[in-house]
Amino acid sequence: AQSVTQLDSHVSVSEGTPVLLRCNYSSSYSPSLFWYVQHPNKGLQLLLKYTSAATLVKGINGFEAEFKKSETSFHLTKPSAHMSDAAEYFCVVSDTYKLSFGAGTTVTVRA
């Protein structure tokens, strides 16, 4: 069975500073990994996905994630946080039919 673990339930950053959201995965084969974002009282939006084409994946709104097989990690980063980045972020692993979600990381951005 595939699964993901998000290592931080809450991250607080100052506006303009880097953001790092950590995710480890467990998979018996080469995984497909995703990061989704959910703004308050909204649905889920895809930020980026890894499908084995390149280990560094660029997404929307300046986010990127790096797939590291040796560390079984897929951490999400952004060089400079903006107030609009305050949201909940989910790391997700996919098999043929289904997605398995991490518990989520809530990001707070301080002015």
Added chain:
Amino acid sequence: NAGVTQTPKFRVLKTGQSMTLLCAQDMNHEYMYWYRQDPGMGLRLIHYSVGEGTTAKGEVPDGYNVSRLKKQNFLLGLESAAPSQTSVYFCASKSRFSGRTDTQYFGPGTRLTVL
């Protein structure tokens, strides 16, 4: 394209009442899903369907039933609602052609409260 839509957006039920949530997609997707979202638990899969007339259990199926009579619609039913089913419910769909790599598209959610 409307994408994935859900009806209703909000609902309050009393314990023991029944209701049906409707999910519709206009992207001709084969796969459809129902999830529930609870604080600190991410999204958990309730049931899914890989095609018209077929359904399968997900991670947390108890207390729910589903039907996929038309390709574009996926219905989630609660026969006898319980307070533990208070949650936000999301529907999603995806194409079958890209397997694990394809993106699931999510609806806006239905907030259900069971008193």
